[in-house]
Amino acid sequence: MPERIGVYVCWCGGNIADVVNVKEVAKHAAGVPEVVVAKDIMFACSDEGQKTMVDDIKNLKLDGIVVASCSPVLHEQTFRRVAERAGLNKYLYVQVNIREQDSWVHAHDKKGATEKAEELVGMGIEKLARATPLNPIKVELTSKVLVVGGGVSGLTTALELAREGIHVTLVDRDRYLGGFVRRLPDVNPVHRPGKDVIADLYSRVVSTGNVEILSGTDLLEVSGSIGHFRARFKERSGHIRHDADRELLSRAERECPVEVDNEENFGFTRRKAIVLPDDRVPETPYIDMEHCIKCGVCQRLFGEGVSFDASDIEFEEEFSMVVQSTGFQPYLPGRGEFGYGETRRVLTLPEFLRLADTSGKTLVFNGRQVRDVAFVYCVGSRQTETGGPNTYCSRYCCTSTLNTDSYIKKKFGSSINSFHFYRDIRAYGLYETMYERASREKGLFIRYDPASPPSVTAEGERVKLVTKDSLTAGRDIEVSADLVVLVTGMMPSEDGKKLSAALKVSSSKDGFVQELHPKLRPVETTVGGVLVGGTAQGPKDTHESMISGAAAAAKASTLLMKGYTELEPYVVTVSEQKCNGCTQCVTECPAGAISMVEMEGRQVASVNVAMCKGCGACAAICEPEALQLIGYTYPQLRAMVSFSPQPLGAQSK
């Protein structure tokens, strides 16, 4: 523990010295027994300032330094390097904030500000006098990343990482990749079918030779910390050879007697029990054993290529980092919400897109041609007034609807009339042109007030919508449509929530993964080594999801290229002697970092330093104070708060 301390009080030009009498502060510090040298410096962060400190540490054999200057946010790293350059452990340095938290807020109280600086420096000395040399926790990182979710974001992350030579395992529960984008008939702004965009990405991913794709695979369990994440998978059998002959497959599909609703298209089409990839990737067929009646038609064609009782394969692997790209799930309206579930003519936007994609040259629903389509915006989003759980705006839905309007008019001709019941249109950036085009293409925009949303009622083969149009003096407007499309927002996916819970990743109040900082650290989560990409983090469009996925890859590769990472040593330590084995800390720890181990015949707490986040929640409730947060130990804090510039008695009147 430092006994030869150097104190440096920075002028910061006039930023500090104009208010705080820095010479007085240095003089005051010099009176503390452990302080060997105390100086005021014009700019502590300048080359000259740094050299003064390095020289003093070497010449005066200082074993710790206190720098009273700006906020440690600015220069903690600078002064740590100063200590290191002089051969001092970088954690034997304490920064005292006398600018942001003193001179800048007490400009009209110079005496008070000076006294405050003296005391803050005193507290810093007390802290340093109880500090021990520390080393950052070094964790080796192998170049292996697990990407969870094979949507457009996960595929982008996998591609970018693989191109850097990093080995990626991409897992998706779905047998076919591409997530939500796969089912979009027209992706803005490239205006290609989503499955083409996905197939393109997929072939680039495969060509890297660096990505192990586990589609149709469940992620059963994941645990661990940076450098050592363990994941257990279950690869579900497809019951048919992956490389089965195409022509035979088509024949098998024709001859398969089982026909069920095709969930890919929300039941607008039917499929057989043997399922062909049909332009989806990976191009592997499978047999849906839930519906298969084991009639043997396909078995006769493929022989041993079909195996009804092939079992699923479970296996475990270890990874350095995890990228959570678990995407979103569309909001599902409740029964009766804008008529949903009460009349079949009310669909959600994702359902409508499948209907439009699977229709031929005319848009047909239930055997009747569709001419009038009414879109109701903000369903399941911005529910502040209705008391629903989702108070946020899903951002993508306005433009997605505008794009859909344009797509159906392009595909089915301009005989289609569209009615847009909206609250506000959020067509940001270049998307404004889509709004303009939809208006030009005679889309009728009717603005409703959330207090009086459109009523939707079935009327024979049509649906009637009534609302007050707030732009025409609140008069009732009635629209009769063939179909009503509810523009549903994005919600955090259940799979994503489960993964976050397993990894102890924090979520925002909306339930999406919380990034560490919206601007400075946009793809990092609260857990070291876990990154987030795409809509798992919050509503995004395709383009934004890909940017986010690529950013996650860039962030991961900066760490992996170095081969190791350093963690701050501010973790909790246990005094086994003091520990009474009560186990309360195990429950209190939010990171699952504490377990009980046997030591000399009794149970004591043990902290996994790679998992400990350093919050100190456990230490606060430890009755015998056996747990201490390094860098913020209770003896340190007590010494700081009981520091007094003069003996207590002298202060009293």
Next chain:
Amino acid sequence: MPTENPRILVFAGSMAYLGADNAGLLHKEYPSNSFVVKVPCTTMLRPGLILYALRHGFDGVFVASSGPDCPYLPDCVERTAKRVESAYDLLKKNGIEPERIQLAGICSVCSDAFANNVKQLHSRLKKLEPMRRDGLLVSQ
């Protein structure tokens, strides 16, 4: 006899610390007899530490939690509130006014909130009798 210039200790979580920095950046003035001690997360505060500070020279303690933005704990607010509740009890048991403790969530840009909380506590403490410590009147 009221307390003339109460001495305030601020325990600031990492985001609240940035909030205090932000108050500095914007030159939001508040009483100078206030001292920030940074902690990663206010959930680490032992109730006894608050009592200790009051017994050793401070007239009031402002627990500035990082609020919902806490990078350590999503439920930082609830957990910190629990610590502070125990501290209230501890103070009462020792015959000390619980209003010497102030609790607030301070985000990284909550400059006004930070300054106002210090001011608020400062004026509240002024109205109280000076802290008695082991028979000694410490505050000036």
